[in-house]
Amino acid sequence: MTRFLVFACILISTGLLIGVYFSGGYPFHGFVLIFLMLVWSGGLFMHWRWMSILQLFLYYVFIAFGFFLDLSAGPLAGQPGLVAALLIGAAVFALLASDLADFAARLRLAAPEDDVAGLERQHLLRLLAVALTGGALSAIALTTRVAYSFEWSVVLTIIVVWGIIRVINWLLQRNR
């Protein structure tokens, strides 16, 4: 089941991105994405574990690039919110595909008597919860409008960097 879900997630993520890029008038980018999807699928057939993480990186580059292009044209004209939602959706599905591809590779090491279905069910539930929460947080972040000045952004940047450093330190101490 995991393998099927991997391909489904790749297809959905690529489909969303292609849709946005094609409708925005960037067909070349769409063709590049089709090529990337084929390479990713080929990598899965070849059992190249590194391919998924590389593709996740490339997909995120495309998604980030999409935010800088004016993609609200054609059928999506005047709907920047929908474009952003589609791009965030593509990002979430790319993350799911990357995680599930690695999980499928790990499941190949299971013995016939192992409870693979149980492991799959548990992993999918957790992953789904993380993906849904992440997607929801992104949506909230994009829809909530809070006006702040440049000074506030500098302060927030410092707080964020300090917070991340604290989290890393805490996790390192916890795992030691």
Next chain:
Amino acid sequence: MSRTFITAFLTYLLILAGLAVLSAPLLALALPLFLYLLVSLWRVPGEIHLQVERRLSTQRILIDDVVKVTLEVTNLGVSLEELLLEDLLPPGLEIVAGSPRRLVRLPSSRSVTWTYSLRGKRGSYALNRLCVTARDTLGLVAVRQLIDTGSQLFVVPPVLRLRRVAIQPRRTRVYSGSIPARQGGPGVEFFDVREYQSGDAPRWINWRVTARHPLALYSNQFEQERVADVGLILDGRRRSNEFGRNSIFEHSVLATAALSEALLNAGNRVGMLFYGRHIVWTYPGYGKLQGERILHDLSRLEPGDSEVFSELYVPRNLFPARSQLVLVSPLISEDYEALVALRTQGYHLLVVSPDPVSFELATMARTEDIMLAARIARLKRIVLFRRLLGVGIQAVDWDTFQPFEKVAKQYLERRLILPRGVRR
């Protein structure tokens, strides 16, 4: 580069880029990744506390026999969401049934037990490493640990049953056995006649001799049969055993195992010396236990080249003077001098030589040149054997395509009357 690093790098990149260009969508894009990373790192298993017990159905098997390995892993620490247990097998072992790996979820204080079957080539295998990989909830971060389980498996060569190996060293030990001791006393075979002594059984009286010498009675003496010291020497030199990718060494090991069994069964004190890359010395001993020791040592021997001894080398202090030596070696022409030197020391030598010519020929295309070369090699070997026989060394040429039992029955069961050769 690990998935954790790439994911963290991507998250950082998006956050920093979003803050640098003041782009809300980029920051929003980082959120799912950040959450994914956070959940993974949150549930990284800290230290793994596992207790592993390994059980082997037997610690010693013959080649082609199967051993069952049972592993029981108990989690003494925190619950592990995804645990990969991998029994690391040394090369040379083959899995017959089951799997040496398990992928499980192992809650605290619970255990998992599984069994798989192995067989292997001759050798001594350390089955002592279980690789444990525990992952976090989402499988992003792995904590790996090697657990020592301390087991060893010996795959020993098959022991062919030989009825008897006829040897007659000059020196025997005091215990009774089956080797003629060249001394009169209780026994079976006629040895000599001496004047009657009180205690001699009347049926031992030799009436013919007594009739010729009417002043006294004469009785028969029999040859005592005792046990002897036997030194088995196994040649593990690469130059005499290996021909390209093929090695005749396994045949030498087979013959050594069979000979040691037969000699020990006859009550002899048997030791074994192996020389190849290193010298391995199995101290002499009697009985089944010694047979096991020799088999264990045989299981871990591999041919190799010694940095010190390029020629046949037998440390004489290991074997008592005038004892019986049995050399198992494919032999090369240069060995002649070393064997004669041993003979001059008074050792009785028996050479069992797996035939390297026919062995190597079987792996080659039979062209005219190769057949001519094989003929020359065979003639050289015949000459070497005749020269050895000339100095009183019995050499048995074993065509490895013949069963060793058959060759042993033909050449080793009966005592060969050898020329005196070199006398001491």
